[in-house]
Amino acid sequence: MWRRRLGAILLRSPPSSSSPAASSCQRSRHHLLPTEEPLALNRLARLFTSQAGSDGDGGHSQKPFIAFVLGGPGSGKGTQCTKIASDFGFAHLSAGDLLRHEIASGSEKGELILDIIKQGRIVPSEITVELIRKAMEMSNANKVLIDGFPRCEENRVAFERIVGTEPDIVIFFDCPEDEMVKRLLGRNQTIKKRLKVFESLNIPVVDYYSSRGKVHKINATGTADEIFEAVRRIFSSLRF
Ligand SMILES: Nc1ncnc2c1ncn2[C@@H]1O[C@H](COP(=O)(O)OP(=O)(O)O)[C@@H](O)[C@H]1O
Numbered sequence: 001m002w003r004r005r006l007g008a009i010l011l012r013s014p015p016s017s018s019s020p021a022a023s024s025c026q027r028s029r030h031h032l033l034p035t036e037e038p039l040a041l042n043r044l045a046r047l048f049t050s051q052a053g054s055d056g057d058g059g060h061s062q063k064p065f066i067a068f069v070l071g072g073p074g075s076g077k078g079t080q081c082t083k084i085a086s087d088f089g090f091a092h093l094s095a096g097d098l099l100r101h102e103i104a105s106g107s108e109k110g111e112l113i114l115d116i117i118k119q120g121r122i123v124p125s126e127i128t129v130e131l132i133r134k135a136m137e138m139s140n141a142n143k144v145l146i147d148g149f150p151r152c153e154e155n156r157v158a159f160e161r162i163v164g165t166e167p168d169i170v171i172f173f174d175c176p177e178d179e180m181v182k183r184l185l186g187r188n189q190t191i192k193k194r195l196k197v198f199e200s201l202n203i204p205v206v207d208y209y210s211s212r213g214k215v216h217k218i219n220a221t222g223t224a225d226e227i228f229e230a231v232r233r234i235f236s237s238l239r240f
């Protein structure tokens with residue numbers, strides 16, 4: 001099913017530069033060359049072709065169970081994902097960590113990412129989706145938490161188009177702004193800008209998945225252990 005669905009997507013003609021995912025969330029002028037997109041699709045095709053024969057040798061030819069974990073900066077996504085990963089056996093892929101890893105690699109792409117993160121803005125989808133896709137490939141996990149992504153509607157559309165699937169569930173940590181500010185105070189100079197970006201660009205993603213019945217909204221105030229009790233109830237009721 002996973003492979004068949006992906007095959008259908010790969011057979012589609014390459015997207016034109018006017019497709020929604022080719023424009024950035026904030027209409028940034030930073031883009032990859034249009035040729036990067038078909039290259040990414042080719043790599044994806046190779047990944048799933050190579051997995052086609054892996055049913056008997058430990059690889060996952062099945063679509064993994066995917067949980068997007070959303071919430072504002074400081075809402076506790078990373079803290080709760082660590083607990084979910086350890087208690088429920090999920091691979092934890094943090095979009096922010098993947099981007100910081102790319103910065104640390106010293107690549108040219110890393111310089112662009114650093115510049116955008118310093119401004120509290122959103123990195124172009126082509127970059128982030130490719131990092132997530134590669135990390136999913138490398139983890140070969142059948143249950144994946146994607147922490148802090150998608151940040152905007154354009155991220156969401158790019159993921160669904162390039163990876164070829166929707167998340168199974170979306171966890172949304174609902175945290176009052178003053179609590180998020182308190183948690184991040186002194187640590188993050190871009191907090192105000194990041195909160196604005198969250199409200200204007202990330203909340204529409206939560207609304208979209210709410211309309212599809214996929215969102216589990218969790219009150220993200222209280223201690224990390226109290227919040228995890230609510231998280232645990234959700235994950236315990238899931239059939240992976
Ligand atoms: N329930 C909580 N109460 C108080 N502080 C918290 C709570 N959860 C996380 N924190 C702290 O808040 C900061 C941000 O948490 P983090 O998990 O990194 O959030 P996010 O990934 O959403 O930005 C960290 O310093 C973390 O230790």
Ligand SMILES: O=c1ccn([C@@H]2O[C@H](COP(=O)(O)OP(=O)(O)O)[C@@H](O)[C@H]2O)c(=O)[nH]1
Nearest residue numbers: 073074095096117120121122123148149151
């Ligand atoms: O999919 C993503 C995830 C993160 N970021 C950038 O990376 C920063 C830090 O993200 P992270 O998820 O680490 O922050 P958190 O929300 O956990 O505080 C964000 O402000 C964005 O600038 C991004 O552009 N796209």
Ligand SMILES: [Mg+2]
Nearest residue numbers: 077078096148
């Ligand atoms: Mg985080």
